[in-house]
Amino acid sequence: MKLLDNAKFEAVTSALSVVNGDCKIDGRIESYSCKMAGNDKRLFKTLSTEPGMAPNDLQALSPPQSVLSHSPSRHYSRSQSDEGEGHLCDTISTKTLFHLISTLNASFNPDYDFSNAKSGEFSKEPSLTWVANAVDSQLFAAAGESFSTLKQQLWSTLDEEISLTDCDIYSYNPDLNSDPYGEEGSIWSFNYFFYNKKLKRIVFFTCKATRWVTSIN
Template sequence: MKFLEFTTLDSINLFLNDLNLGESTIKGSLEAYSCKPTSVDRRISDNLEHEILDYLSQSADSDPSSPVEYLSRRSSRRTLIYLVLTLGHMYPDYDFRAVQAHLFFTEEEWDSFRQIFDTYLFEAAKEWFQLNGGSLLECLEKAIDEVIKLEECEVYSYNPDFDGDPSIENGAIWSFHFFFYNKKLKRVLSFRCCCLSNLAIDGLPDEKMLEDEGVDDGLFIDMDM
């Protein structure tokens, strides 16, 4: 895997790098990688492939929600390995296991991405319009299409446990992570974004934040972040 530089992504990355919205800050980035493996990638790929095959040989799980059926297909294993390798390059200190990682990847459509965008980035879109004019979503779609060709892509969201997400920082309110994979181009584009509380960033203890906002701790029990 090799990081690829595209000037078409620069303006969006610069805008989302550290977008202060007053009470919160959004941090997002678009990163493109070639699927052409390095010697290290080949070794990791072989290890991941053996891990998956060992899992399949030992598994008699007929549960439809298990990864057995998906991982039995070679093309699916190859896609998963590319996604795991991409994560590994983005978070080199984090240990990703292929079988486990599969449980956190969900195949999506562009409409799913639009819904996430409308839900979480509407304030960012307002800021973009004031600074640049036009639509942030349309600019994102154009940039992503130039790099990865959306019509030819498979789209995946990555949704690990909140505590086990390597992209989560202190004070995180929400985060999302999408991958766009083009088999023909042998290329993966990652779009990750998170929102951080500025109170937490400034070092205000969580208990003080809740007290000042008049929020009962019990309201956060069992909340799905």
């Protein structure tokens, strides 16, 4: 994955660094080309040689957190591992899963390595509207009016770069052992991927809120 320069994203990222009372917000938005670099090619070759992981094979995703019961119009297919029983789930191709993993590796390099992440740590989100509402609600609750002034710039800049209505939206929801934001004091975090297959591009929007303690001497 190649990080693409975007001055408007850099401005939004800077504005997403906010302290509001006892809450500190850190977020960033990055745009990546899905063109494979050297490390990507090696990871893709390794991933594709595993059983059931050919590029076009389908991998089962986890249901989106907190929205499964509120999305009756969604279409699900059974995971092969369900053996006719269990929950219904979305699926993606091994190649798309690889793009998501490679984006995480590029964004959090060199502190974290997500090469062993599994499809069950990812979800496909039900709609742009749901994601936008979830992001806006979390950021407004944590940042207050400082986010109100940023909201329009945030979504218009995203749309300009990736054409939001043409995107599939995925999220990364790891367990505590794999979570790069699992440190003490963490309040919430999110990791969204806006994948425009036609543009062969992913915009990654990641954000966390932590408790902010001011030292008093």
